[in-house]
Amino acid sequence: MSMIEISKKNIRVWSMLGMRRIIGPAVKDIVEQINDKVLFATADTGRYYAYDDLLKTHPDHVVDVGIAEQNLIGAGAGLQSEGFNVFAITYATFLTARALDQIRVSLGYMGLGVKLLGEAGGMCDGNFSMTHMALEDIANTRAIPNMTVICPADGMELVKTLVALSTMEGPAYMRITGRFPIPVIYKEDYDFRIGKAVTLREGRDIALISNGTLLGEVLKTASILAEQGIDCKVINLHTVKPLDEEALREIAGYRLVVTAEEHMLYGGLGSAVAEFYAQEKTRPRMLMLSVGTQYPNAAEYDDLLKNCGLTGEQMAVRIAEKLAE
């Protein structure tokens, strides 16, 4: 069975596995079917990604530097400059906060196309506390020149992103979110292109923009608001950088544009959208739903979504309140 094949069966399998356990087997398939220059480089987190089969069958394609994220990026940059395509894989916050200077110098400055795959983007490992939540990762990586930033919505989009990254030249950061089972956003194949937003639901009153597994909640929000007579468009802005400006221009005349993200208020998806509209002639009113400006206390993921007001029901209430202002 190929982990990167688009099939009805895999849609179920991906959802049950959760994002991270798709990655090890998917990299094995990519090495065998698409690009044998891809390396799985990790800082002692290979097992989380179910890399066992890859390690057994392709030990030369695994580089484990131990718990040393700075060296993961630096040594990864050396390997990348010699023609490998390095997938540097560990916790998102240890990659994008702890090793940010290495990312600046090796990826941003030297332009080496290491692909950063960051697990626990947002709050999904929230019972480990904020130390394991990546809540500034989009802000940090988006500011780096030439960096592509992607946050896939579900298993299928994750696989499509991995396949796209496997032959891409420049540097990129992929944010991995959610727990398993992951909500299935895509029940059938679709056209995925880096930098091209996907409309998940058509609507004319307000637009909801999000990415990652939080889209499962956002789609609930849209259904709830529809029952109240508010017609919502839902956009999967899987690529935060480069931004799909055309998709944003199309909704500039909407009554309200809502962004929803598992990230600090500052610097994330909402900021990226707001920065774009700030310089446009026509700009919509915005509501930016996020984790806020303080670190959340440790809790289970479902509770954290509630504590931050990011469940489908809570977001519907917050949006209705905003519209009533």
Next chain:
Amino acid sequence: MTPDGSGMDEKKNERIAELKEHARHMRLTSLRMANRCGGNAHLGGGLSLIEALAVLYGAVMNGPGLPYGEKDKFILSKGHGVLGFYAALAEFGVIEESLLDTFLQDGSDLIAHPVMKPEIGLEASSGSLGQGISMAAGLALAAKKKGYTYQTYVLCGNGEANEGSVWEACMSAVNFRLDNFTLFLDNNHMQSDGDSEGVMNISDRYTGILKALGFQVIEIDGNDIAQVYDAFMEPHETGKPKAIVGNTVKGKGVSFMENNNDWHHNRLTNEQLQAALQELEAAE
């Protein structure tokens, strides 16, 4: 060669004498660059590494024109050591000497810290300390994976070795059995705030630390050409990365700069340049 092998010694002595002359000339070049740029330059740390780079470029690293997978690589991890580095590139024909005239000028390829441009011998960008060793480990690991025969050399400063990332990289060089990797530690016992003994007192322990990690270690006087030569020529032990702990003098070769941190980053006036040149020319 005579039966007792003294002919070989003679040949080596000649080589050492040539490299000494190259080192002396590189110092003159470095000082002229520092003066010509009209602003501050990292003189102290640029002069302490001259012998290491004279030997590396003059005798150790293989020449240009080789296939990619055979051509040795050097990374200056202590990016502020550019005065000696750019002088070495010109001394041994990697770049045109005229390029040195552009040092620190707007738009130049030769700025205060190296900017990656492999076609002129700049294998990596550096400046943020503690990163070049990781990159070098990655290059050496890539060579192992691809069957390339090139050697990777990296030069790190002793102040730089305060950075934790240096030790992450060293750990991995041991773990990946990189016997195609050589670290030269330019241990000039000073850093920006003063004597390393007073800032972060481990400068006399590098040999022990690196040996404990699993390196093959050779500790030498890093400003003694013959010792530097022998250290680089010492073959790698199988499966081990090699480290040369070179005890050096910051500002080496110019008496008013030696061990004087005023010359960590400073402007060299015309009068000071003349005094320094006279001293170096007298040392011929």
